[in-house]
Amino acid sequence: MLIAHISDFHVFAHAPETSLVRKDAADAARKVVADIAAHTPLFDAVIFTGDLADGGSAADYELLKEILAPLNMPVFVVPGNHDKRDGLRAAFQAIVPFGPGPYLHYEACVGDLRILALDTLVNDKVYGALDPSQLDWLESRLAEHHSGPTIIAMHHPPFPSGVTALDDMSLRDGKEPLARIVADCDTPLIILAGHIHRPFQAIWFGAFCQVGGGPSFQHALDLGLEAPEPGSISEPYAYLILRLDGPDTLTNHKRYVSL
Template sequence: MLIAHISDFHVFSDKPETPLVRLDAERVARRVVADLAAFAPRLDAIALTGDLTDAGSAQDYALLQDILAPLSMPVFVVPGNHDRRYALRAAFADRLPFSDSSYLNYETRIGGLKVLALDTLIEGRGDGALVPESLVWLAERLPAGGTEPALVLLHHPPFPSGIQSLDKAALTAGRSEIARLVREYRGPLTILAGHIHRPFQATWNGAHCAVAGSPAFQMALYLTPTPHEPSLVSEPYAYYVYRFEDGNVAVHTRYVYLDD
């Protein structure tokens, strides 16, 4: 089974809310989607880990749906800090089994893999949180000693990148609680996130973890301890393709050149 991981499209129908977002975000998002649609063999699913749009308007999500239209496989999305819950739920309610609560958590399955999507959005803030309700929801589905292969999706990574300024704006509430759940789970576990705008992989509490890059803007690799954000960098966009088989996973990097 093949699942691609993308993130942080930041598409907008009018003008960007974030000054760093490139003005042709729609064009580059379409280029990434075209590459996903043409991938051979056919991908079984796509994980899109937040900041789907830059301002979260109904018009932004209508544009996003048009951009994603060439993808015939399931697309699993979670909200990022630039998304809006009500508009996102309305846009994807016909294809994703959102929980009945105000948070956009949901569980689904593909092949033999359990997919758990988490809502880490704090309205009006850049950092993220797993509220007690979401942690209880997750604990019921990642029980201590559980052995079923699982994929967890969220926007704000609970695992550090080492880029100090960006890690401070990642998951700032619920991190120790999710760390315990991950540590006590015994099955193959993969955690995919976004938000950092730089692709990287990590091992965290025994789980394989990764952040996908962003075609809207990319941060430079800057591991010197400093409170300052890294500068932007012009690099080919990279997304990951996960090959799941018999509880094992292989990860491949796919490059998309955004500028001619």
Template sequence: MLIAQITDLHLGFGPVGQDYNETRLLRVLEQIVDGPNRPDLMLATGDLSEHGDPASYRRLAELLAMCPFPCHVIPGNHDDRTSLSRAFPDMPTPGGFMHYAVTDLDGLRILMLDTTEQGRTGGAFCAARADWLAERLAEAPEVPTLIALHHPPIDVGIEWLRTDPQEGWVRRFAGAIEGQSQVRAILSGHVHRPIVGRWRGASVAIAPSIAPGAALDLRPMDIETPDQRALVVADRPGYALHRWHDGALTSFFAFAEDTAPLSRFDARTQRLVREMAAERRSG
């Protein structure tokens, strides 16, 4: 099974027909749909709109409806849950939160979490959401499970985007998954660059963003002294592909770009491919 993940689209950044981020999204969707790695489903993990406006969500719904595979969305801190739910009425909102389970996925389960709180940039995960997650995990303790959410629970080291491990929402999230060995990976966004880590026994894969990325600068920051460091950079739009195969998850990060192949599988390279296959068989 192949799962695509897009995140941090920030649609509506420019006027209709001139939206810089929509252009970037279209390039990524073209590569996902028409490239060699068409997924079985796609996750859109938050910050889908820049301003949370209904027009952005309507446009996103139009674009995702053209994908030849199911698409599942959750909100991020830029999103308006009410407007998003209206544009995607098939996505459940139990208790007023946009969280739900995606099941029947070749022996895999995905729990889509809502970590949004009005007026807060960082993550949020209240007691009601923690209870919901604990209940869903208890339903299928033997089924390998992925958790998708917008905000990563790990400290990524980029000072202005980092999560403090002592934040209340992180502690509640940790409590809900404690001892749940079926949780194989946590998929998130928010940081606008690809990052891999490990937390509470599960791997954490942060997908690159559709919108421009965050600069990789791990120096300490004095918030009282602006030092002219780059915060956002004009890099390529990206996405993630998560391959679930033989009970293991492998994550890939890709970027929408025009690339010319430097080598192809043809008569000249066939010998090398054969030799490598023989090595695998011989151990």
């Protein structure tokens, strides 16, 4: 099974909300989508870990739907801090099984792959959070036996990148109970996230974790303990590919796209 992991397109219909977002963000997103759509063999699914839009307007999501239209496989999305829940739900409710209630968490399956999507959006804040209701839901779903691999998709990573300023604005509330749930899980877990605008991998309480880069801009790498938020840097962009061979074998690849 092949899964494409993308993140942080920050598409806007009229004007960007974020100063670092490139003015041609929509064109950059189209190039990434075209590469995914043309990939051989075909991907089984695409997982998009948040900040689909930069402002979250209805026009932003209409543009995004047009950009994603060439993808002829299931596309799963979670909200980022620049998204709006109502707009995201309205735009994707026909293809994403959002549950009832205020949050956009849900469960989906593609073949023997289980996807548990979490909603870490805190309105008008850069950082993310998980409240007890979502954590209880996640724990209950993981308690159900599943023989295949399980992916947890979320925008704000609970695991550190080592870029101090960016980690300070990642997942805050709910990180400790999530760590306990992950550590106690007796099946292999994969956690996909975004937000950092740099691709990297980690092992966190036994789970394989990765953050997808953002074609809208990429942060420079600064691992200083007291470093300020890094600015953007011009580096080659790559989306991430997961190859899953049963529940016990995972291969990770980067696919470079010229933007």
